[in-house]
Amino acid sequence: MAFQRDGDLNLEATELRLGPPGTTEEPEKQTHPTTTAKCNKRSLPDMNEESAGSRTNNSNVSNEKKHDRTSPPTKAQVVGWPPIRSYRKNCLQAKKMEAEAAGSGIYVKVSMDGAPYLRKIDLKVYKDYPELLKALEDMFKFKVGEYSEREGYNGSEFAPTYEDKDGDWMLVGDVPWDMFMNSCKRLRIMKGSEARGLSCAV
Amino acid sequence: MSEDDDRSPPSDSVTTTDSCFSKTQTCTSGSTSGSGPSSVPEFQAPYPDQVLENVLENVLCFLTSRRDRNAASLVCRSWYRVEALTRSELFIGNCYALSPRRATSRFTRIRSVTLKGKPRFADFNLMPPTWGAYFAPWVSAMAKAYPWLEKLHLKRMTVTDDDLALLAESFSGFKELVLVCCDGFGTSGLAYVASKCRQLRVLDLIESEVSDDEVDWISCFPESEMCLESLIFDCVDCPINFDALERLVARSPSLRKLRLNRSVSIGQLHRLMVRAPQLTHLGTGSFRPSEDVAHGEQEPDYVSAFAACESLVCLSGFREIVPDYLPAIYPVCANLTSLNLSYANITAEQLRPIIRNCHKLQILWVLDSICDEGLQAVAATCKELHELRVFPIDACEDSEGPVSEVGLQAISEGCRKLQSILYFCQRMTNAAVIAMSKNCPDLVVFRLCIMGRHRPDHVTGEPMDEGFGAIVMNCKNLTRLAVSGLLTDRAFSYIGRYGKTVRTLSVAFAGDSDMGLNYVLEGCPRLQKLEIRDSPFGDAALLSGLHHYYNMRFLWMSSCKLTSGGCQQIARALPRLVVEVINDEADEDMGNFVDKLYMYRSLEGPRDDAPKVVSIL
Numbered sequence: 001m002a003f004q005r006d007g008d009l010n011l012e013a014t015e016l017r018l019g020p021p022g023t024t025e026e027p028e029k030q031t032h033p034t035t036t037a038k039c040n041k042r043s044l045p046d047m048n049e050e051s052a053g054s055r056t057n058n059s060n061v062s063n064e065k066k067h068d069r070t071s072p073p074t075k076a077q078v079v080g081w082p083p084i085r086s087y088r089k090n091c092l093q094a095k096k097m098e099a100e101a102a103g104s105g106i107y108v109k110v111s112m113d114g115a116p117y118l119r120k121i122d123l124k125v126y127k128d129y130p131e132l133l134k135a136l137e138d139m140f141k142f143k144v145g146e147y148s149e150r151e152g153y154n155g156s157e158f159a160p161t162y163e164d165k166d167g168d169w170m171l172v173g174d175v176p177w178d179m180f181m182n183s184c185k186r187l188r189i190m191k192g193s194e195a196r197g198l199s200c201a202v
Numbered sequence: 203m204s205e206d207d208d209r210s211p212p213s214d215s216v217t218t219t220d221s222c223f224s225k226t227q228t229c230t231s232g233s234t235s236g237s238g239p240s241s242v243p244e245f246q247a248p249y250p251d252q253v254l255e256n257v258l259e260n261v262l263c264f265l266t267s268r269r270d271r272n273a274a275s276l277v278c279r280s281w282y283r284v285e286a287l288t289r290s291e292l293f294i295g296n297c298y299a300l301s302p303r304r305a306t307s308r309f310t311r312i313r314s315v316t317l318k319g320k321p322r323f324a325d326f327n328l329m330p331p332t333w334g335a336y337f338a339p340w341v342s343a344m345a346k347a348y349p350w351l352e353k354l355h356l357k358r359m360t361v362t363d364d365d366l367a368l369l370a371e372s373f374s375g376f377k378e379l380v381l382v383c384c385d386g387f388g389t390s391g392l393a394y395v396a397s398k399c400r401q402l403r404v405l406d407l408i409e410s411e412v413s414d415d416e417v418d419w420i421s422c423f424p425e426s427e428m429c430l431e432s433l434i435f436d437c438v439d440c441p442i443n444f445d446a447l448e449r450l451v452a453r454s455p456s457l458r459k460l461r462l463n464r465s466v467s468i469g470q471l472h473r474l475m476v477r478a479p480q481l482t483h484l485g486t487g488s489f490r491p492s493e494d495v496a497h498g499e500q501e502p503d504y505v506s507a508f509a510a511c512e513s514l515v516c517l518s519g520f521r522e523i524v525p526d527y528l529p530a531i532y533p534v535c536a537n538l539t540s541l542n543l544s545y546a547n548i549t550a551e552q553l554r555p556i557i558r559n560c561h562k563l564q565i566l567w568v569l570d571s572i573c574d575e576g577l578q579a580v581a582a583t584c585k586e587l588h589e590l591r592v593f594p595i596d597a598c599e600d601s602e603g604p605v606s607e608v609g610l611q612a613i614s615e616g617c618r619k620l621q622s623i624l625y626f627c628q629r630m631t632n633a634a635v636i637a638m639s640k641n642c643p644d645l646v647v648f649r650l651c652i653m654g655r656h657r658p659d660h661v662t663g664e665p666m667d668e669g670f671g672a673i674v675m676n677c678k679n680l681t682r683l684a685v686s687g688l689l690t691d692r693a694f695s696y697i698g699r700y701g702k703t704v705r706t707l708s709v710a711f712a713g714d715s716d717m718g719l720n721y722v723l724e725g726c727p728r729l730q731k732l733e734i735r736d737s738p739f740g741d742a743a744l745l746s747g748l749h750h751y752y753n754m755r756f757l758w759m760s761s762c763k764l765t766s767g768g769c770q771q772i773a774r775a776l777p778r779l780v781v782e783v784i785n786d787e788a789d790e791d792m793g794n795f796v797d798k799l800y801m802y803r804s805l806e807g808p809r810d811d812a813p814k815v816v817s818i819l
Contacts, residue, residue: 080326080735081710082626082653084597085383087409087437091521091545092569092595 106181108162112140112189123184128177136160140189147173159194162187255284262288287311294318295755297335297359298780300805302343314353314378315344321758321800322708323733324358325383328760328798330784332813337361337386345372353378353404360384363415366391370398378404388413389440396422403456406434414440421446425453432459436485436519441465452477458513461485464521467492468504475507484511486519489527489546504530518542518567525552535559542567544593550576558583567591570605570626577609581616589622589647599654603628607635607661614638622647629660630687635669639676648673649684655711655736658688665689671696674704681728684708694718698725706731716743723747733758741768744799748775756802764796766819772801773819780804781819782812 106123119139126132133144145156152171153159160172164183172180172187262285265271275285291314292305306312319335337359344351351373361384369376376399389412395405396419420443423430428450435442442465451457451474458481462471466487475481491501504527508514514534523546536559543553544567553568553576560566563584568576570592580587590613592605605627611634613620620642630652639645650670658665666687674680674697683704685693689712697704698721705728713719719739722729723746732754740763751757751772766783773781784798808818 078655078736080323080328081655082594082597082599082651083326083710084593084626085325085409086327087411088544088593089597092547092597 106184108184108186110136110139110187110189112142112158113191113194115140121187123181129173129180133160133172136187136189142189149174157191159190160187161190255280258284259288266291268293290314292316296802296804297340298802298804298806298809299755302340304805306343306347310347312344312348313351314355315340315348315351316355316357317359318357319359321731321733321756322358323735323758323760328735329800330813330815333784333816334809334811334813335359336811337365337384341365341368341372345369349373350375352376353380355380355382356384357382358384360386361391362386363388363391363394367394370394373399375401377401380404380406380408381410382406382408383410385411388415389417389419389438390415392419392438393417393422396420397424400424401429403429404432405430406432406459407437408434409437412438412440416440418443418446420450423450428454429456430454431456432483433457434459434461434485436461436463436487436521438463444470448473448477454478455480457481459483459516461518462487464488468524468527469502472502472504472507475511479510480513481511482513483516483540484514484519485542486517486521488522489520490522490524505533509533512537514538516540516542516565520546523548525549528552528556531556532559536561538563540565544569544591547571547595549573550579554579560584562586565589567593569593569595570603571595573604574606574609574612577605578612578616581612584617585619587613587617587620590617590620591624592626593624594626594653597626597653599628601628601653603653607631607633610634611637614641618642619644621645624649624651624684626651626653628653629657630666630669631659631661632664632666632669632672633659633661635666636672639669639672643677644679645673645677646679647682648677648680649682649708650686651684652687656688665693667693667696671700674700678703680704682706685712686710687712690714691718691721694721698722701726703728705729707733709734709737711736713737713739716740716746719743720746723750729753730755732756734760734762736761738763741765741771744768744772748772751776751779751801752803754803756800758798758800760798762795762799764799765794766796769796769799769801770819778803778805780808783817783819784815785817786815 107120108123110119110121121135121139123132126135129147133147136142137144142158143156144158144160145153147153161169162172162180162184163169163186165185169188175183258281262271262274262281265274265285265288268291271285271289275282286308287310289309290312292309292312293316294300294305295318297317297319317337317340319337320329320333323329324333335358337356345368349372352375354369354376355378359381361381366387369379379395379399379402392405392407392412395402430450433450433454440463442463444466447466448470451460457478460474460478460481461483462474462485464487466474468486468489468491470492471487471489475484508531511534515537517531517534517538517540520528520543525546525548528546528548532555535556538560539562541560541563542565547569548571550572553572557563557576557579560583564586566580566584566587566589568580568591572579577592580590592609594601595604596602605625607627607630610625610627610630613623614634614637618641620638621644623638623642623645624647627650630650635650638648652666659669666685667690670683670685670689670693674683680701681703683697683701683706685697685708691714694713694717697707701707701722702725704726707722707726707729709732716739718737719734720743722732723743727750729750730753735758739759744759744764745768747757769781769783772779779801780803781799781801783796784800786797812818
């Protein structure tokens with residue numbers, strides 16, 4: 001789904017997000033999209049505003065009278081500018097890349113149906129599903145029930161789900177942990193009938 | 203810490219030689235006048251002038267400033283000769299300004315040589331890597347001419363392992379090797395120096411590119427007690443034999459300066475500090491635990507180690523810092539005069555407790571990760587600050603920009619004794635720059651880099667002319683200036699009008715027309731080093747500086763509006779100027795314009811070691 005990546009475009013208006021009322025960050029209280037999950041698929045607007053690269057894409061605005069002819073979507077780098085010695089640039093860049101590669105933090109947002117606040121967690125901190133689920137339970141004060149491959153989460157009206165790289169909503173636990181870590185973009189703890197619907201549709 | 207030389211006098215040895223050769227006066231040296239009537243052999247008393255020369259020799263020994271020496275050498279031939287005999291330190295600001303042979307013929311008793319090669323813009327990949335500045339011809343000439351050479355200080359030269367081997371073989375009393383921003387060598391070269399230079403006191407490798415030849419050079423130092431005073435290798439990016447290093451430190455009681463590379467963990471650092479509490483300058487290496495330290499394992503007492511270093515005044519390193527360890531340096535903060543955190547990605551909160559104690563700090567290098575808040579903390583405490591450098595953690599044009607005019611203003615208000623500043627930012631205002639010009643009148647070096655090209659004052663939308671104008675107007679000691687942001691010719695008219703003491707000027711993406719460059723070339727009599735890139739200055743402007751180019755060390759102009767015709771004219775008009783034109787083959791859009799011009803005075807004419815991409819007109 002194509003959309004303009006213009007920093008100020010009102011994508012937030014259509015974002016699935018709950019925030020405390022009266023805060024400046026999220027002035028509008030969003031309503032839940034009512035499209036239900038069909039099995040593990042859910043169609044939601046594609047939202048990528050939280051990806052780290054977004055802020056660099058405002059470059060087109062500021063680079064007006066430039067000498068270089070093409071401005072590719074990524075930053076148009078001019079040779080030797082800014083004047084930082086390559087040695088220094090490499091040192092810091094290496095660290096940045098190491099940090100990213102070593103994954104010092106796979107941060108994902110976690111929302112729970114009915115809860116006013118979004119939380120953010122670092123998936124790197126957890127070794128496996130039980131740890132993650134325990135943390136979520138503590139965070140949102142709920143019980144997740146027993147997971148089974150066949151029946152999903154039994155014994156609870158909550159089901160932890162996540163949105164993967166393809167935009168599909170999956171039940172947490174369905175895929176191996178590593179795969180989950182690499183593909184999870186956000187978590188949502190579903191409640192009630194939707195949760196049940198998801199659990200059943202393995 | 204490396205820093206471009208700001209102290210070059212208007213005349214260096216080249217000018218002296220030049221003007222000397224054009225003088226025809228002779229002093230009466232003992233003339234063998236054959237007008238003696240009698241041919242009775244008489245006792246020949248020493249000629250009065252010979253006495254004078256002996257006296258002179260004894261007196262001139264005391265002259266150390268090269269400016270004074272250059273002046274003395276111009277008096278007459280006798281003085282020229284004696285000065286040449288008594289000069290022991292040779293400074294060559296441009297290795298192509300004269301040949302090794304000329305230097306060694308004139309000065310025969312040199313003990314210390316400083317040699318600089320490439321222009322500064324080479325650091326930013328603006329020069330082809332094969333451009334030149336080879337140390338080889340120099341070391342060969344010096345090996346024969348100066349067997350008692352003790353010190354060598356090279357900057358931006360290409361030095362090979364063979365050069366280092368020759369150095370190690372040729373100079374038995376060699377004491378000091380300092381390589382700043384050099385390349386071309388590796389750990390094999392270092393191994394030669396370590397093993398053969400038995401009198402070595404100083405081995406300083408600063409921001410140089412050293413290839414990893416997988417040679418354990420640290421183990422090559424002699425096993426006996428060493429007179430090593432300074433060992434700086436933080437830029438050597440390869441693992442080292444730590445045990446050998448520890449033993450080396452243990453047997454070097456005179457060691458005062460030690461800067462480790464990032465392969466050294468904080469645990470290893472501790473071991474070294476315990477062995478060398480007498481250190482005055484310390485580069486901490488990575489400042490993080492090594493990978494194989496188990497959690498919960500008893501960690502050494504870093505705080506005590508720092509507390510034991512009572513003479514520590516200069517701290518740097520922190521190459522891969524885990525900020526939790528930073529508080530270990532608290533005990534030394536009160537004594538620190540120099541602190542380099544420019545590789546440490548820390549926040550204002552992490553900086554504050556440190557900087558709060560650094561009352562004596564004179565030199566501070568940081569990353570902009572500390573934000574304006576961090577700079578405010580600096581301003582609140584560091585009243586003695588002379589030099590500040592703020593580097594960007596994200597060196598591109600559209601990054602967040604955590605520091606701004608707010609930080610600059612705070613520094614100007616808190617650090618009134620500031621003499622040198624290098625400040626990278628994304629946005630700035632004239633008001634803050636003007637404030638700095640008034641609050642810090644002692645500024646000698648003002649380098650502001652607004653990373654977004656052509657960016658105006660972000661509050662008023664005006665060009666940054668007034669800010670830089672105020673700097674040249676109010677800072678009467680200013681010798682080095684680097685400008686940025688949106689600048690019109692007006693800014694240059696200010697520089698020309700008020701920048702009478704400016705020696706080094708750095709310009710990028712600035713100006714409207716030839717007038718800009720014209721103002722500077724006509725207005726700044728002390729200008730020696732001028733580097734310009736991507737500015738609309740053309741042939742007419744270039745020609746307006748003919749009267750001045752012999753007084754300059756070099757002029758660099760890249761991506762401007764020069765044509766080869768214009769450059770030819772210069773070359774024809776000034777025969778003692780070497781005019782190099784570098785055209786990137788890849789860049790055909792340049793059309794008629796010259797890609798890069800680099801010109802400098804020289805006694806030798808065109809060099810013979812230029813690569814194909816360089817044409818010398």
